[in-house]
Amino acid sequence: MSQTETSAAESVVPILRLRGVGRRFGGVHAVRGVDLDVRAGERRAVLGPNGAGKTTLFNVIAGEFPPTEGSVELFGVDVTNKPARARVPLGVTRTFQISRLFGGLSVADNLYVSIIGAEGGHLRPIRNAKDRAYHAQARELGDRVGLGGVLDELVGALSHGEQRQLEIGMALAGDPKLIMLDEPAAGLARAERVKLTEMLLGFDRSITMILIEHDMDVALTVAEHVTMMHDGRIVVEGTPSEIRGNQLVHDLYLGKGHRNHE
Numbered sequence: 001m002s003q004t005e006t007s008a009a010e011s012v013v014p015i016l017r018l019r020g021v022g023r024r025f026g027g028v029h030a031v032r033g034v035d036l037d038v039r040a041g042e043r044r045a046v047l048g049p050n051g052a053g054k055t056t057l058f059n060v061i062a063g064e065f066p067p068t069e070g071s072v073e074l075f076g077v078d079v080t081n082k083p084a085r086a087r088v089p090l091g092v093t094r095t096f097q098i099s100r101l102f103g104g105l106s107v108a109d110n111l112y113v114s115i116i117g118a119e120g121g122h123l124r125p126i127r128n129a130k131d132r133a134y135h136a137q138a139r140e141l142g143d144r145v146g147l148g149g150v151l152d153e154l155v156g157a158l159s160h161g162e163q164r165q166l167e168i169g170m171a172l173a174g175d176p177k178l179i180m181l182d183e184p185a186a187g188l189a190r191a192e193r194v195k196l197t198e199m200l201l202g203f204d205r206s207i208t209m210i211l212i213e214h215d216m217d218v219a220l221t222v223a224e225h226v227t228m229m230h231d232g233r234i235v236v237e238g239t240p241s242e243i244r245g246n247q248l249v250h251d252l253y254l255g256k257g258h259r260n261h262e
Contacts, residue, residue: 013076015040015178015208016061021070022232023056030056032232034070040177041205045223046212047243049252053232054212055097058182061210062094063087075177088118091177095167095184103156107147110155111138111169118174145169145199161192165199172207179203181211185218197221216253220244228252 014037023031031053038044046054060067061074063084071080075090102110115134142151145165150158155166164184171179184200185193193215200222203209213219220226220240228236228243230252236243243249 012039014038014073015075016210017071017073018061019071019073021057021060021067021072023053023060023065024068029232031060031067034232034234036227036234038178038208038210040208042208043200043222043224044208044210045219045226046210046229047214047216047219047226047249048229051231052229054229055182056232057229058094058180058210058212062092062180088174091175092180093118093171093174093176093178094180095171095182097182097186099163099167101155101163101166101170104154106152106154107142107158107166108135108138108151110166111141111173114138114170114173115141118176141169141172144172146195159192161188161195164188164192164196168199176207178208178210181209181213183212183214185213185215193218 016036016038018034018036021031021034021036022029034057046057048054059065061072063079063082063086066081071078073079074087074092077090079087079090102113105113112135115137139148139151142148145168147162147165147169150162155163158166164186168179168181168184171181181200185196188196197218200209200211200218209222211219211222213222220243223240226236226238226240226243227234228246228249235252236246236248238246
């Protein structure tokens with residue numbers, strides 16, 4: 001097989017493969033029988049009304065807790081029962097619905113700490129050459145996510161939109177292969193959502209992106225493939241144009257219920 005053929009074959013092999021994934025909390029089925037393939041470089045949106053199981057599915061993929069049933073494969077490795085810390089070295093990072101920033105540190109220092117964590121390093125009282133390189137990387141990363149003008153500001157003084165940008169910057173530390181964004185547009189004003197959308201569209205194709213998002217405009221502009229969930233199950237998959245024209249999607253978001261579609 002030629003190098004071109006090898007590259008083409010690799011491009012169609014899923015970097016994320018879920019088979020029959022379910023997650024129960026006591027008697028509550030938060031996720032049920034999910035099969036999902038995501039390929040390298042893909043931009044995938046996971047949509048659904050509140051309680052659809054989107055964040056639970058994210059947590060299973062990221063390793064925050066294991067599935068109750070089914071399997072999770074990342075980059076050809078079965079990680080079904082491996083914790084989150086074992087998935088980060090494979091190239092998986094994520095953001096959360098609730099901010100996990102260090103409000104008393106500067107933007108640059110938040111990014112610096114994230115880079116150290118991604119590289120498996122540790123904080124030292126006296127900087128060496130590697131620490132100085134990490135600080136330089138942190139400032140470059142801040143520029144990438146549009147925070148070059150506030151790198152020395154305390155995070156607690158940032159606007160909500162800037163804090164969301166910082167969360168994405170921290171998730172980009174360590175050059176991940178797969179980044180998972182949990183409602184990055186939540187709480188943003190219209191101008192901030194536009195800025196966020198432009199930033200996500202500018203991501204390098206070496207990074208595969210999966211995002212949960214309630215803002216349909218953001219999700220359907222950024223994504224190329226869309227997975228719609230309801231009651232823990234995948235009920236619709238398609239392109240953004242197919243999702244826009246799907247009656248079930250409209251019914252779910254307008255609160256008309258699931259009707260008889262199963």
